[in-house]
Amino acid sequence: MPAVPVVRHVDDATVAQVAALADHAAAVDGYRFLSDHLWLDLASGGELLAAAVPGSDHLVAYAQASPASGGWTIEATVHPEHRRADDGLLAGVVQAVLDAVRHEGGGRVTWWTHDVSTNEISLAEKLGLTADRDLLQMRRQLPTGLPVMVDTRSFRPGADEQALLDVNNRAFAQHHEQGGWLLDTLQRRVRQAWFDPDGIRLHERDGRLAAFCWTKLHDAATGGVAVGEIYVIAVDPDFQGLGLGKQLTLAGLESIEQRGVTAAMLYVDGANTAAVGMYERLGFSRARHDRAFGTILPP
Numbered sequence: 001m002p003a004v005p006v007v008r009h010v011d012d013a014t015v016a017q018v019a020a021l022a023d024h025a026a027a028v029d030g031y032r033f034l035s036d037h038l039w040l041d042l043a044s045g046g047e048l049l050a051a052a053v054p055g056s057d058h059l060v061a062y063a064q065a066s067p068a069s070g071g072w073t074i075e076a077t078v079h080p081e082h083r084r085a086d087d088g089l090l091a092g093v094v095q096a097v098l099d100a101v102r103h104e105g106g107g108r109v110t111w112w113t114h115d116v117s118t119n120e121i122s123l124a125e126k127l128g129l130t131a132d133r134d135l136l137q138m139r140r141q142l143p144t145g146l147p148v149m150v151d152t153r154s155f156r157p158g159a160d161e162q163a164l165l166d167v168n169n170r171a172f173a174q175h176h177e178q179g180g181w182l183l184d185t186l187q188r189r190v191r192q193a194w195f196d197p198d199g200i201r202l203h204e205r206d207g208r209l210a211a212f213c214w215t216k217l218h219d220a221a222t223g224g225v226a227v228g229e230i231y232v233i234a235v236d237p238d239f240q241g242l243g244l245g246k247q248l249t250l251a252g253l254e255s256i257e258q259r260g261v262t263a264a265m266l267y268v269d270g271a272n273t274a275a276v277g278m279y280e281r282l283g284f285s286r287a288r289h290d291r292a293f294g295t296i297l298p299p
């Protein structure tokens with residue numbers, strides 16, 4: 001396959017084509033291939049590197065690298081009607097953005113695969129990338145039947161941003177993507193159509209924010225059901241181990257159910273044994289296994 005050209009900015013027509021590809025793939029795969037972070041970069045004209053293979057009236061394959069914590073995060077997909085283990089389309093677009101990152105000065109790259117396949121594992125190996133993180137999607141039905149034993153209140157836009165950022169960044173200090181959030185990182189999410197201040201449950205203790213649980217509702221994909229996500233949960237390190245993680249998860253689940261959604265899901269790092277154990281004891285089970293492959297590219 002000839003080298004795929006890479007662009008730094010994507011025009012509106014191509015953004016629409018990527019959205020259509022994501023929708024089409026989601027209907028087949030049961031998940032959207034672009035995470036919020038990459039989608040927001042694309043939709044808001046942020047800095048990125050994009051490789052697209054056009055077809056007659058739709059995109060055949062697409063890969064995007066977006067800046068993340070001093071490195072780059074990559075996601076890619078091939079249109080479901082063009083997927084064959086040996087067609088080289090996935091390799092072509094992923095290789096193209098890797099080459100572009102090298103051209104931009106190199107650095108750490110992380111390619112996220114969803115429901116990792118043997119094809120992706122062998123491609124990662126060929127590209128010199130090694131497995132460095134596993135992300136589990138866990139699910140459960142609602143209601144839980146378990147009571148919420150702590151008081152929570154809704155998020156107040158314009159008043160709670162800094163406190164939420166402080167708790168988030170302290171709780172996720174070791175985390176590449178979820179840590180180090182800026183006001184802009186938060187506000188970009190607050191501006192999205194799905195944002196609901198009642199979907200963020202906050203718990204205060206000793207006159208300060210101690211923990212929060214941010215939920216996000218996803219519309220039903222074709223043939224599927226609406227699902228409520230535990231989008232971010234964080235307990236300030238000063239208040240961890242006191243039962244707040246469990247209680248705030250229950251408060252988040254209750255708020256999902258109160259909005260009429262009876263399926264819940266979340267993503268958790270496979271290595272975060274404290275959180276995985278907590279969710280299993282709350283009745284969640286593993287539904288999908290995503291894997292990040294990475295390396296440090298020389299310039």
Ligand SMILES: CC(C)(COP(=O)(O)OP(=O)(O)OC[C@H]1O[C@@H](n2cnc3c(N)ncnc32)[C@H](O)[C@@H]1OP(=O)(O)O)[C@@H](O)C(=O)NCCC(=O)NCCS
Pocket residue numbers: 171172233234235236239240241242243244245246247267268269272273274275277278281
């Ligand atoms: C994960 C997190 C939310 C848990 O909150 P917490 O208030 O510390 O947890 P809780 O006190 O409610 O404990 C919940 C359960 O986890 C267990 N647990 C808590 N910390 C643990 C640890 N470090 N190792 C092992 N188990 C642990 C508790 O024993 C408890 O078990 P139980 O279900 O049998 O009662 C919190 O540690 C946190 O904010 N971590 C950083 C951010 C993060 O990882 N968020 C989750 C991303 S998906």
